[in-house]
Amino acid sequence: AQTVTQSQPEMSVQEAETVTLSCTYDTSESDYYLFWYKQPPSRQMILVIRQEAYKQQNATENRFSVNFQKAAKSFSLKISDSQLGDAAMYFCAIKNSGYALNFGKGTSLLVTP
Amino acid sequence: DADVTQTPRNRITKTGKRIMLECSQTKGHDRMYWYRQDPGLGLRLIYYSFDVKDINKGEISDGYSVSRQAQAKFSLSLESAIPNQTALYFCATSESIGFTDTQYFGPGTRLTVL
Numbered sequence: 001a002q003t004v005t006q007s008q009p010e011m012s013v014q015e016a017e018t019v020t021l022s023c024t025y026d027t028s029e030s031d032y033y034l035f036w037y038k039q040p041p042s043r044q045m046i047l048v049i050r051q052e053a054y055k056q057q058n059a060t061e062n063r064f065s066v067n068f069q070k071a072a073k074s075f076s077l078k079i080s081d082s083q084l085g086d087a088a089m090y091f092c093a094i095k096n097s098g099y100a101l102n103f104g105k106g107t108s109l110l111v112t113p
Numbered sequence: 114d115a116d117v118t119q120t121p122r123n124r125i126t127k128t129g130k131r132i133m134l135e136c137s138q139t140k141g142h143d144r145m146y147w148y149r150q151d152p153g154l155g156l157r158l159i160y161y162s163f164d165v166k167d168i169n170k171g172e173i174s175d176g177y178s179v180s181r182q183a184q185a186k187f188s189l190s191l192e193s194a195i196p197n198q199t200a201l202y203f204c205a206t207s208e209s210i211g212f213t214d215t216q217y218f219g220p221g222t223r224l225t226v227l
Contacts (some may be wrong), residue, residue: 099161
């Protein structure tokens with residue numbers, strides 16, 4: 001079984017600052033993928049970033065980067081130069097060789113001017 | 114145009130009614146999924162389909178059925194809706210390349226059962 005834990009129900013960041021969202025997971029598999037999805041008020045689920053577990057290098061997408069610590073089963077998301085449009089729910093998810101994504105319960109990010 | 118569309122976007126219905134939610138995609142993906150989102154619970158898988166002839170139950174399939182009419186269309190039905198099926202429903206698609214399988218979501222359907 002796989003579980004995903006997001007221990008921060010809510011986070012707040014000022015515009016232009018950096019924020020880190022935490023995610024820990026548990027899986028018995030050695031090969032898996034980790035994802036961060038963003039859900040703005042429009043409720044659309046938008047893929048932010050993806051990390052392959054076999055890659056040691058942390059994934060980066062523009063202002064979004066991850067800190068992947070495989071031994072610790074940790075997968076945090078760092079948002080740099082935060083913008084008002086980054087305000088959303090952020091979900092961490094894991095997928096192994098099976099069929100489905102397992103999601104955490106989400107972190108609500110508030111961005112203040 | 115959006116790659117994954119869902120209709121309707123919002124629906125209010127009464128207990129006992131039959132409801133169908135539809136999903137269409139232009140991404141050319143072979144895999145399609147239905148998820149349900151409840152407040153504080155994240156998304157949970159209802160059904161998934163790897164091709165037209167392959168349909169499988171997910172974590173919470175009781176009370177739901179699906180139909181894969183074509184590669185691009187995947188419908189979710191509630192045969193007799195009940196209030197605890199009030200939720201946000203998402204369709205997703207993915208391409209079967211290795212098991213990378215990044216899933217792309219539709220805009221969601223908000224269903225309210227009175």
